[in-house]
Amino acid sequence: MTRDTAASSGQCVLKSGFIAAVVSFFALGMLPVSSLRSAAADDSLERRASWDLYDAAAMSQMLRKSLDEFGVAPDDMDHVSEQFLAALEQNDADPLDAYVQSVRPVLSAVSNLISVADQGIIQAAALIDPNQPGYADIEALPKSMRASLRTWLGRQLVRQRLYDEALPVIAEVEAAESIDPAATLFYRGACYHALLMKKEALTDLRRLLENEDKCPVRFSRTAKMMVADIKPLKEDSLDEISRLMTDVTRRLDLGRASDDVQDQEQKIIDKLTKLIEKIEEQQQQQQQQQQAGGGGQGSPKNGKSSPMQDSQIGGASGNGDVDRKNLEDRDGWGNLPPAERQQALQQISRDLPTHYREAIEAYFRKLATDNK
Template sequence: MKHWFPSTQKKTVVEHRLQRFVVIVCACALSTSLLAQEPIPVPIPLKEPVAEKAEPVELLAPPSGVDLKLQLQSWVAEQKVKNPAQLKMIANLLVKLEAPLSAEEKLNLALEIFSNVKPKAKQLIKDYRISDQLPQLSNPPILVDGEADTIYLANVRYYVARNLTQFRMVDRALNIFNSIQPKTLIDPAGFLFFKAACEHHLLQKKDCGKTLDQLLNHTESVPERYRQVAVLMQADLETLKEESLDEISRKMSDVERRLDLGNSGEKVQKVEDEIIASLDKLIKKMEDQAKNSSSSGAGAGNSSSPEGGADESRVKGQIAPGEIDKKKLSNNGGWGQLPPKKQASAKNIINRNFPSHYRKAIEKYFKKLATQKANTNK
């Protein structure tokens, strides 16, 4: 398991919680096996909240080549460009809009025109282009001052936010996305898709749901690749439960992402605290389920056993006290005294009862424990 906590103390706390959780899962799994594979009781889901009154949603569509050409010509005129060579280059770019182009291709042409007219835009587009290195972050007025409600500001900010998303800088990207008025965008489908990707990664379930609904149901000319991934994100959100192991694992991945990017401030520490609190609640829930499972199993055993069966057992016609060998329990985080076949049986139960990424996480955790034990014994 990667050390994704900057604080050694918090890292130790989370590892302790995970160890307890894995032990409880194994105990519940073995108990389930012994009780004829009876499933662990599932809590009754809460009633769905009353649906809020839907607000009218505006239909978004990319501008046609003709409309975009007129908008860009008007913008160039407002900049009072007088250099003949510059005007000729812009005219050659505008002619290309007469051919059928995708929204992304139209955006690239517009950005080229912005770069030709505005040196600051040219530098910004260069700084945030996709490359093998992370961009040098800055806060120029073009990115942070007010709302982007013009064709120039909206599309330059969208370009930067889109590329920040691909650099995994989703927090900063989402701040920029939220400052953009989508009506002036050349590629509204791309804007909604990447904005939803940021919200999905940050587990902003409600906001992401609205963005995906706008993309899938109220936006024209959505590329098929965006549509397919958006449907998957929508389905994923519907199954995501608050404070579930799934949500906890995603928060852990988010902390790891932030640390990889060199972020370890208050936001990271806040997510760390949320992870620890969620683990505590999940462990408490699993412990309660384990107790209930043990109680019901003991009751079933007593009701089906003959009187006095708990005190004595009969083997080959002989009567002997009903005792078993005491096992020495281990607190080293391993599988205790379980023989290999029992270990395999427990793992199989985990495989059946939990999604595959849970199994991988548990296996990875046990491998780490085994490595630590081997290093300790050296």
């Protein structure tokens, strides 16, 4: 990579790093109140609910039915049901946690899954793989029990930001079959949202909000924010690129350096190249219009140029040619030589508020450290 090209590529990475730092607030649930109003105004939410929330008695009945289908002895079935209801009504336990812990003593497949999950949640997710020996035992469980068990495991994975592992676990679960349909829709919707699967995320989150009054408040509020956040997402936009940067950061935080991460990195560079070329083409068209018309919008007045708008992307002075990355060596990915890095940073600083400088530098340093 040439010195000029590396500097141009460094500018792209720095800008995306800054945006990724801003977008990371969304991952923490720090969305503006206006997002709530926007989502609440969505007409598609006003329809008859396709699911309902089960009370303790209904969940207990679903549990007993599954145990009966599996052939559990009546005495054991009574004991499990009593333990489940006691956990819900006396200990105010989470329904999914109470469900799996109550069933564990009488079903070896459930007991094995929980034991593996206690040792490593990723290893537990692998048991849902059809190629794994334990898969047949889990699939042999009644449908409602499988749905509830998969929802429990998927929730554990999503809570640890293991979205790639969570999706195969929870993707095919029918929410109404789970003892906690709201949890199924919420955590699967959160998984789709994190992986930028817009259509699937909106489907689950809107379905969750069909029955908003019966949802836990933390589900409904966060679901509205996620809907408002992902609904305007457009392919090849700077917004999408920044989210891809956030996803790469998440994967690196988890210690991932797989081909999937490298593919994501290359996708970001390709999209940035495409975006830069588009911006340069627009600039050339504006210059041609100004030359043909003797000046136009954006031309200097009294020797002074108008200030840049916040929504514009500045500093796109490179030629748009970005070398295809050697992802095996990972040179240049946030790892420019100090002089070139400082030069790129100074160029970007002219177009961004100065108080973002530290965030940009921190992101730059993190990528450089992670890729060594």
